[in-house]
Amino acid sequence: MAGPRWQSWVGALLVFPLLLTAAQAAVCDTGCQAQQRSSLTDLYAATGGRGWRRQSGWDSGSLDHCSWFGVSCCGTDGIPDASGPRSAACPLPGGVAGLDLGLNNLTGAWPAAALAGLSSSLAYINLRGNSLQGRLPESISGLQQLSVLYIDDAGLSGALPAGLGQLANLTQLTAAGNGFSGALPSSLGQLQRLRRLTVSSNALTGAFPASLLALPQLQQLDVSNNQLSGQLPATAPAGVDSSSNTPLGALGVSRNEILEVRLSSNQLSGPLPGWLAALPVILLDASSNKLSGSLPAAALGSNLVLQELLLAGNRFSGSLSADTFSGNLRVMDLSSNSLTGSLPAPAAGSLQRLDLSHNNFTGQLPPDLAQLPALRQLQLTGNELAPMQGLPAVLQLDSSAAAVPVDPVGQAGLLCQPVVLTGSSSSSSSSGRATVQLDPAVYGFEGCFCKAPLAAAVEQQGGRTVSMTCVAKQGAPLAAVLAPLLSVTAVALVALACVAAAWRCGLAGLVQRISVEAKKKTPPGTAAKDITLVLTDVQGSTELWEWDQQLASDAFKTHDRVLRQYMTQFFGYEVSTEGDAFLVAFHEPFDAVAWCLCVQMALHYAEWPEPLLMHKSTCLDTASTLELKRRQRQDRWQTRMTRAVAGDDAAGSSGWQGGRTASAATGVGDGAAAATMAAAGAAGVAGNEADGPLEHFPDTLPPAPLVAVDQDPAAAYEDEEALLGQGQGSSSDNALEARMAVEGTAQGGPGGK
Numbered sequence: 001m002a003g004p005r006w007q008s009w010v011g012a013l014l015v016f017p018l019l020l021t022a023a024q025a026a027v028c029d030t031g032c033q034a035q036q037r038s039s040l041t042d043l044y045a046a047t048g049g050r051g052w053r054r055q056s057g058w059d060s061g062s063l064d065h066c067s068w069f070g071v072s073c074c075g076t077d078g079i080p081d082a083s084g085p086r087s088a089a090c091p092l093p094g095g096v097a098g099l100d101l102g103l104n105n106l107t108g109a110w111p112a113a114a115l116a117g118l119s120s121s122l123a124y125i126n127l128r129g130n131s132l133q134g135r136l137p138e139s140i141s142g143l144q145q146l147s148v149l150y151i152d153d154a155g156l157s158g159a160l161p162a163g164l165g166q167l168a169n170l171t172q173l174t175a176a177g178n179g180f181s182g183a184l185p186s187s188l189g190q191l192q193r194l195r196r197l198t199v200s201s202n203a204l205t206g207a208f209p210a211s212l213l214a215l216p217q218l219q220q221l222d223v224s225n226n227q228l229s230g231q232l233p234a235t236a237p238a239g240v241d242s243s244s245n246t247p248l249g250a251l252g253v254s255r256n257e258i259l260e261v262r263l264s265s266n267q268l269s270g271p272l273p274g275w276l277a278a279l280p281v282i283l284l285d286a287s288s289n290k291l292s293g294s295l296p297a298a299a300l301g302s303n304l305v306l307q308e309l310l311l312a313g314n315r316f317s318g319s320l321s322a323d324t325f326s327g328n329l330r331v332m333d334l335s336s337n338s339l340t341g342s343l344p345a346p347a348a349g350s351l352q353r354l355d356l357s358h359n360n361f362t363g364q365l366p367p368d369l370a371q372l373p374a375l376r377q378l379q380l381t382g383n384e385l386a387p388m389q390g391l392p393a394v395l396q397l398d399s400s401a402a403a404v405p406v407d408p409v410g411q412a413g414l415l416c417q418p419v420v421l422t423g424s425s426s427s428s429s430s431s432g433r434a435t436v437q438l439d440p441a442v443y444g445f446e447g448c449f450c451k452a453p454l455a456a457a458v459e460q461q462g463g464r465t466v467s468m469t470c471v472a473k474q475g476a477p478l479a480a481v482l483a484p485l486l487s488v489t490a491v492a493l494v495a496l497a498c499v500a501a502a503w504r505c506g507l508a509g510l511v512q513r514i515s516v517e518a519k520k521k522t523p524p525g526t527a528a529k530d531i532t533l534v535l536t537d538v539q540g541s542t543e544l545w546e547w548d549q550q551l552a553s554d555a556f557k558t559h560d561r562v563l564r565q566y567m568t569q570f571f572g573y574e575v576s577t578e579g580d581a582f583l584v585a586f587h588e589p590f591d592a593v594a595w596c597l598c599v600q601m602a603l604h605y606a607e608w609p610e611p612l613l614m615h616k617s618t619c620l621d622t623a624s625t626l627e628l629k630r631r632q633r634q635d636r637w638q639t640r641m642t643r644a645v646a647g648d649d650a651a652g653s654s655g656w657q658g659g660r661t662a663s664a665a666t667g668v669g670d671g672a673a674a675a676t677m678a679a680a681g682a683a684g685v686a687g688n689e690a691d692g693p694l695e696h697f698p699d700t701l702p703p704a705p706l707v708a709v710d711q712d713p714a715a716a717y718e719d720e721e722a723l724l725g726q727g728q729g730s731s732s733d734n735a736l737e738a739r740m741a742v743e744g745t746a747q748g749g750p751g752g753k
Helices: 001-024 030-045 114-116 138-142 162-166 188-190 210-213 297-301 368-371 476-504 508-520 542-549 549-565 589-606 610-614 625-645 655-668 673-684 720-724 731-748
Strands: 071-073 094-102 107-109 124-125 130-132 148-150 157-159 172-174 179-182 196-198 220-222 228-231 259-262 267-270 281-285 290-293 308-310 317-318 331-333 336-341 351-356 359-361 377-379 393-398 414-416 420-421 435-437 447-450 454-461 465-472 530-535 572-580 581-586
Touching: 030 094, 030 114, 071 308, 114 138, 138 162, 162 188, 188 210, 317 359, 414 465, 447 454, 447 465, 530 589, 542 549, 549 581, 581 589
Parallel strands: 094 124, 107 130, 124 148, 148 172, 157 179, 172 196, 196 220, 220 259, 228 267, 259 281, 267 290, 281 308, 290 317, 308 331, 317 336, 331 351, 336 359, 351 377, 377 435
Antiparallel strands: 071 094, 393 420, 414 447, 420 435, 454 465, 530 581, 572 581
């Protein structure tokens, strides 16, 4: 017994150093890090690094490459860098784990050689939204640690390489919005860990790769907006589970683990197979194809997982039975097909939106539609429903809502009251009832009228209105003919009065203002004088793009439009733009500060996408809280104004106009604000009080930061103390003096600029 026990101890002692050596080798040491730093430098050079939007660290030669912009590394303890992407793994302690360089103006070909030098540790690549060129090379198969690959809108083209199927650790592949062509490589069916595959908006051809649906962890498959063709397989591919007649709770999975399949906007043809209709998906979108035949009612009706079925824009025919609606279905869109027969009376208690428009349905509306408790929208236009004598009992006009235009051709100018289902909600308010879009001819144009000045031409048959067309009124009265002439005359008289008033007040100020503006219409710096530069940036933009790409695109379009809208009004020139960052040149600091203030307020009042308010970094002020703050500021302003006016008689108007401006500005904590108000005080002394408010602030802007005394100054500043800081003496008195001095400048007119 002693012999074997002794041998086992010896074996353990021999194995332990081997394990220790292997553990030590699985760390990116100094030499490994130097090699990876060299690969990153090659990546920078190969993709036009000097033109990158953000290149902090890359252009400095810093030896700490883990601190370079977009680079995340694994700690030596095997824990990913907290500043890196949340989805990045940590295959090699001390090595580069992620490259987050999306929307960074990378150019050139795919940096295959540089990325190969990082293959031992690179798990995350985000190059979406760049301007790369050429193909995705087969050598990408060498990135064996890669788990996430984001290359949406990256400018790539050609065929997708078969080497993608060799990336065994790949969980997410999004390549939408490129120019990829050819068929999807069959090797993608080998990616057993793949959860998300998005290749929409490319030029892919060939048959739909139904075998991908057999991947065990697949959650989302999006091949929409391509050129896939052919018929869908009649039988389910091997490994595809189409048993969906079990409720979600009994499946033992969460909502995010249910498959989502998008096949829309391709050239797929033939029938919709029953196995695909029965697939346990939350959303199935096969709209805008060439699918035909009857709908697989039994498979769809028994699919208790399916919640959204989108089949619009196909060639389906036959009738639509109530058995097609499963109990958990929320949205069904079958518009623009060739379905016939009577309208069904679905018993789906969860149904919220049903679109059956532009088909060939006939007959009457089933009265059971009013019994659907969750229904909010029912679209039935463009069918051949039987005409009715007015609205049936199941429908009623929504008198509380505004009339809406009617779409059909030949009915321009026709407005109709919205139609809602009666009893479709437990709430008695019209906002809780389902809206019904129905051709007005079906219910005899009840609640319809023509928009002024058009008149309704009505055709009736059997006591009901069968046609209503809006035409121009005949025999207009004399007043209608003379009205345009009187309007032109009134405008001419007003213009003449304005010219006379300007002549009376003198043209000196006008000539001076025109001269100043003419000089400012040339680019800043052409007259060999100093210029003022403003650099803007959006905080957290990369996080927003990763959070929701479409929402970020809409938000930044609004941001860019607002910034450019006010540049010409302050004679600003857009020097360059990189992503969301703007570099703008102005002739003088006053124009730059005024532009910044107006843009800030315009961004505050802009109409941002509603889902943007769900982001964690969004301000939670609402219209009600902002109105309350505005009233509080206005009360404080009026109180201080009363105190100032009571003690201002001995000071004289000239003290406010110039002398006290500089002293008030002395107490400003912000040097730029002090310089601006000091310049404003000098402008107030030199200006002419009769010239009116500053012309730089047009009426179309939100409340301007510099306003006349008789306007609402409380809406112009967020907080007087925060803006003006703590000066000499009483902070509130200094704040009041500085503000009134600036407003005195506003009264001084453009002559003081």
